[in-house]
Amino acid sequence: MSEPTREQIASALQSKPPITLIPGLRRDAEPRGALPLLPRTVWDLPGGTAWVYHGEGNRGLVRPVVFADGFHTGPSSLDFVWEVMEFGDYPLISQLRRRGHDVVLVGFHERSASVLDNSRTVQAAIMQAAAEQEGDTPLAVGGFSTGGLVARHALATLEHRRVDHRTALYFSYDSPHRGAWIPIGLQAFAHYVRVLDSRFSDQINSPAARQLLWRHIEEWNGTPGQSAERATFLAEMRRVGEWPRRPRLIGVANGTGDGTGSDVPAGELALEGRGPSVSGTELHTQAPGDDERAAKLHVLTLKPHEVRTRGLPSLDGAPGGQLEGFGILADGLNALGPALGFKTDVRIRSHCFVPSVSAVDIREPDTDETLYADISALPPEDSGLDEFRLAARNEGHSLVTEELSTWIIDRLP
Known part of the structure; x- marks a missing residue:
């Protein structure tokens, strides 16, 4: 031959x-064989789509939590989003809905497109959620991995343009704030x-x-x-003020905080x-x-x-x-x-x-000294976040765990 x-x-x-x-599910995770629930409604957004699920007992949007999808190639897939958020270690979507939160999953036509391009999609989702919401509970907006950066830029841009985004809480889930x-x-x-x-x-x-x-x-x-693209992106973040100022800023990391690699x-x-x-x-x-x-x-x-x-x-x-x-x-x-x-x-x-020091925005990942630092010993004001939580062990990037998810849920408006 x-x-x-x-x-x-x-x-x-x-x-x-x-x-x-x-990232994906843990290699040892049991296959669930389940399908995503059909969304209550679907929003056609510039550059993307939002799948909307009402909280239990809600007939409309009452307590919206907006999640931006993370990095991949090609268009966002509802199946993949549900695999990560619902069928992994902790059923985050179900838990949110049981507590009366409405879940807005924002996907993109191209997940590997510029953060600045996909930011426009999240901005549109925020404004539609604010317009359709019933009641006066403020929004929570964030995302997984790159989605946390997209949401961060979206909120900061709206504030820079003096647009009322009605968001009280920003959250990031193992997002690479410093790379x-x-x-x-x-x-x-x-x-x-x-x-x-x-x-x-x-x-x-x-x-x-x-x-x-x-x-x-x-x-x-x-x-x-x-x-050069990263330099431009960082300059754009500085232009819009680095972080949104109105919401409380929180974040979690899938890595440890005591310096244990x-x-x-x-x-x-x-x-x-x-x-x-x-x-x-x-x-x-x-x-x-x-x-x-x-x-x-x-x-x-x-x-x-x-x-x-x-x-x-x-x-x-x-x-x-x-x-x-x-x-x-x-x-x-x-x-x-x-x-x-x-x-x-x-x-x-x-x-x-995503190094822990990057996920909680407290140090640059440029030396062994900073990478392996005991974050609990660093001045908390060095972080761009108001509050953060690190995992008990180094685990899969964007792994949805009860430890990190409930910490975020307990802080939602």
């Missing part, structure tokens, strides 16, 4: 689901295989990813740094190519230092290429919300089958995605 050609490999890759670095992290080796691999299948690279280079990532590379051999060691081999198409490929966890190997790339090329970094901290093992980035890549490549030669061994599945 002859070896597959480069063209055959590219065609096979493009025929499979794309590799996308997104998110994808290991440089993973970013480099995505760009390295772009000639075969561009979809993985397209996600890393999408507008939202460039704005969110604390350090980004556009090409496999690029120098990690702040993207995960068990991911720095500078270790995380993923190794075993099949002939990727033999010699190695992806490493991030190590601090002035000349550290992040990856060795050998994918249908005559010789391997190294990716090295300088001056980056030990981000992969830091306290924070976790993402199975190395595991997602390994699973996707192994699913291609042995004929294409993409077999890999993964030794470390997960890495920190």
